[in-house]
Amino acid sequence: MAGKRILMIVGDFGEDYEIMVPFQALQAVGHSVDAVCPGKKPGESIATSIHDFEGQQTYSEKRGHNFALNADFAATRAEDYDALVIPGGRAPEYLRLNPDVVAMVRHFFDAKKPVAAICHGAQLLAAAGVLKDRQCSAYPACRPDVELAGGHFADIAIDAAHTHDFLVTAPAWPAHPAWLSQFLAVLGTRISHEQVRAAA
Numbered sequence: 001m002a003g004k005r006i007l008m009i010v011g012d013f014g015e016d017y018e019i020m021v022p023f024q025a026l027q028a029v030g031h032s033v034d035a036v037c038p039g040k041k042p043g044e045s046i047a048t049s050i051h052d053f054e055g056q057q058t059y060s061e062k063r064g065h066n067f068a069l070n071a072d073f074a075a076t077r078a079e080d081y082d083a084l085v086i087p088g089g090r091a092p093e094y095l096r097l098n099p100d101v102v103a104m105v106r107h108f109f110d111a112k113k114p115v116a117a118i119c120h121g122a123q124l125l126a127a128a129g130v131l132k133d134r135q136c137s138a139y140p141a142c143r144p145d146v147e148l149a150g151g152h153f154a155d156i157a158i159d160a161a162h163t164h165d166f167l168v169t170a171p172a173w174p175a176h177p178a179w180l181s182q183f184l185a186v187l188g189t190r191i192s193h194e195q196v197r198a199a200a
Contacts, residue, residue, distance in 0.1 A: 003030040004082040004114075004187055009101060009124075011037050011091030016048035016064030017173040018087035018118050023067075025180055026085070029189055033085070034071035038098050041072050049089055051119075051172070053158075058141070059172075073100075078107035083187060088119020088139060088172070096127035106130060109167075116168045116183040118175065122146050135164040137171055 006026055010019050019035070026033050037046050048064035078084075084105065086092065095101045105128040108115050117125055122138030123145050125131050131151030137160075138146055138153070146153045154162040154169065161170040161178035166186055170179035184191070 003032055004189075005080065006031050006033045006083045006085060007076065007078065007081040007104070008033055008035045008085040008087070009037070009095065009104065010035050010046055010067065010069070010087060011095045012046045013049045013089055014046065014067075014087045014091035015089030015119060015173060016050045016067075017176070018089060018121075019046075019048055019067055020065070021173070021176050022085050022087070022116070022180060022183075025176075029184065029191060031187070031189070034076070034081070035067070035069050036071045036073040036076050037069055038073050038095070038101060040069055041074075042070055044069055046091075051089065053172075053174075059139075076104070078104040079111075081108075081113070083114040083183075084108040084116070085183075086115070086117040086121035086124055088117075088121045090120070092120045092123040096124045102128045112166055114166045114168070114183065114186045116179065116186075118170045118179055119172045122151075122169065125149070126151070134167060135162060136167065137162045137169040139171055 045066040050062045050064045051059040109130040119139045122142045126145040126149035131149040136151045143153045159174040168183045
């Protein structure tokens with residue numbers, strides 16, 4: 001099976017793990033991933049943030065890495081991609097104000113292509129108007145965004161994920177194993193452990 005071409009929309013102070021892990025993991029199993037950010041070109045970087053759960057009433061936030069983009073947002077055509085990934089963090093809060101980003105997100109839903117969103121990524125889905133009557137998980141503080149957009153909030157464990165048709169969502173980065181596993185299933189990815197052992 002040929003690898004899929006996947007678009008990842010990122011922005012400054014997106015969540016570090018939620019950008020880095022799927023970007024690398026999806027490539028590791030044979031897919032190509034283009035990471036784009038409005039106003040930035042390939043080779044330029046975004047600043048990421050690390051969010052953690054340390055016992056306070058909400059997550060803590062620390063400066064993460066510089067993440068290098070590998071594709072040009074201005075030249076991106078959503079029609080050229082098979083699937084979409086939307087990481088969380090602070091980036092969706094401002095990315096949802098960009099009409100070109102919103103139009104890209106809508107394309108994947110109109111075309112019923114696989115979409116994976118995690119944490120605050122639901123804010124972008126809500127702004128794009130694609131959640132009506134859909135089940136969607138997100139960071140718990142985003143529940144009002146999901147419900148006000150007409151979606152049904154999937155209230156699941158922090159390390160769980162939820163699939164509704166072609167949409168795979170999760171609350172936060174502790175869900176990466178479940179989130180990526182379910183997204184790979186929606187993509188039609190098949191991994192043979194015998195092949196992995198043979199290649200080692």
